[in-house]
Amino acid sequence: MADIISLDKKRSDAQAKKAKGNTLCGNGHHKWRIEQGQVFDSKKGKLVTRYKCSRCGKVKVKAL
Numbered sequence: 001m002a003d004i005i006s007l008d009k010k011r012s013d014a015q016a017k018k019a020k021g022n023t024l025c026g027n028g029h030h031k032w033r034i035e036q037g038q039v040f041d042s043k044k045g046k047l048v049t050r051y052k053c054s055r056c057g058k059v060k061v062k063a064l
């Protein structure tokens with residue numbers, strides 16, 4: 001029984017650490033930086049600006 005309890009504790013500690021590193025990003029507050037301005041997105045068929053979060057690396061595109 002003691003083994004099972006310690007395993008559970010380890011797992012939750014790891015999750016807490018991971019969440020802490022990207023709290024702002026996890027809440028949707030990304031640090032957007034323009035990665036590429038005015039690139040042609042063939043899927044949308046128009047020019048878009050590419051943004052990349054400098055913390056977590058997430059990418060978004062915005063139509064001009």
Ligand SMILES: [Zn+2]
Pocket residue numbers: 025029030031053054055056057058
């Ligand atoms: Zn982010």
